[in-house]
Amino acid sequence: MKKVVVIGGGFAGSEVAKKLESKFEVTLIDTKNYFEFTPSVLRTFVEPNHVRKIQVLHCNYLLNAKIVIGKVTGVDDNRAYVGKKSFGYDYLVICAGSRYELPFKGQDVVAASRASYLVNVYEDLKRGKRVVLVGGGLVGVELAAEIVGKYGREKEVVIVHSGKQLIERNNIRAIEYAQRFLENRGVKILFGERVEDIRKKVCYLSSGRKIKFDVVFLCTGIKPNCEFLNKLWLEERGVAVDEFLRVRGKKNVFAAGDVNSITEEKTAQAAEKQASVVVRNIIATENNQRL
Numbered sequence: 001m002k003k004v005v006v007i008g009g010g011f012a013g014s015e016v017a018k019k020l021e022s023k024f025e026v027t028l029i030d031t032k033n034y035f036e037f038t039p040s041v042l043r044t045f046v047e048p049n050h051v052r053k054i055q056v057l058h059c060n061y062l063l064n065a066k067i068v069i070g071k072v073t074g075v076d077d078n079r080a081y082v083g084k085k086s087f088g089y090d091y092l093v094i095c096a097g098s099r100y101e102l103p104f105k106g107q108d109v110v111a112a113s114r115a116s117y118l119v120n121v122y123e124d125l126k127r128g129k130r131v132v133l134v135g136g137g138l139v140g141v142e143l144a145a146e147i148v149g150k151y152g153r154e155k156e157v158v159i160v161h162s163g164k165q166l167i168e169r170n171n172i173r174a175i176e177y178a179q180r181f182l183e184n185r186g187v188k189i190l191f192g193e194r195v196e197d198i199r200k201k202v203c204y205l206s207s208g209r210k211i212k213f214d215v216v217f218l219c220t221g222i223k224p225n226c227e228f229l230n231k232l233w234l235e236e237r238g239v240a241v242d243e244f245l246r247v248r249g250k251k252n253v254f255a256a257g258d259v260n261s262i263t264e265e266k267t268a269q270a271a272e273k274q275a276s277v278v279v280r281n282i283i284a285t286e287n288n289q290r291l
Contacts (some may be wrong), residue, residue, distance in 0.1 A: 012257030013095030015275035046150035098258035128214025135220030136161030
């Protein structure tokens with residue numbers, strides 16, 4: 001059987017491994033031993049026990065694939081490297097995802113991305129009175145809704161958003177509904193403002209305004225996890241891919257999900273759809289069929 005190495009066990013990577021493990025010798029490399037339903041991480045900040053419902057061990061849904069826990073340190077034309085070990089491939093699928101880049105040096109900022117540190121965040125949030133969310137995209141809007149859904153007007157929630165509208169890449173009905181929903185529940189939204197610094201429980205805004213807080217969440221500025229890749233494979237927004245989701249210039253290397261340079265909303269459902277394209281194209285390539 002031909003060998004497929006999948007880097008990353010999120011929505012895209014787990015889908016690829018699951019769909020191909022009966023047809024190829026699949027190796028899934030991930031930094032953790034479980035799949036996490038990341039859209040529900042936001043719920044765990046107000047309901048910590050919810051974490052049990054959003055994580056499943058890779059070995060519980062993969063029947064044949066080999067699972068390697070570790071961080072990929074490099075890739076060449078036929079092998080992926082994890083420390084001193086290497087894994088040969090006939091096809092490589094890069095699904096390394098993304099992370100929040102913290103532009104502030106202080107320790108006050110919480111990246112709204114993973115449940116691994118949620119217990120401390122939950123306690124801080126429960127005690128705090130004023131919560132600042134940096135960014136009014138999908139994550140900022142959902143997190144604000146989770147907080148007011150749990151605590152009502154008990155918490156003062158402020159969204160600082162550089163744009164003129166919330167979730168601005170969505171349709172106008174969704175945009176208007178989100179703003180109306182949050183404002184009706186007491187959320188204060190500051191449009192056209194950027195957080196330029198955070199120090200000692202204070203956000204310093206581009207207008208010169210200062211906002212004190214008890215908890216601040218960073219909900220903007222994701223960065224693709226692609227530092228371990230050849231720079232020739234990359235462009236500004238991530239891994240450069242063609243219309244078949246192949247890494248440009250490569251016939252047997254694909255990239256799906258947040259890590260690639262496709263200009264679309266980086267969501268779980270988008271990652272899964274891209275994964276399905278990759279699966280079909282690997283099978284088509286193997287069978288000399290049209291991609």
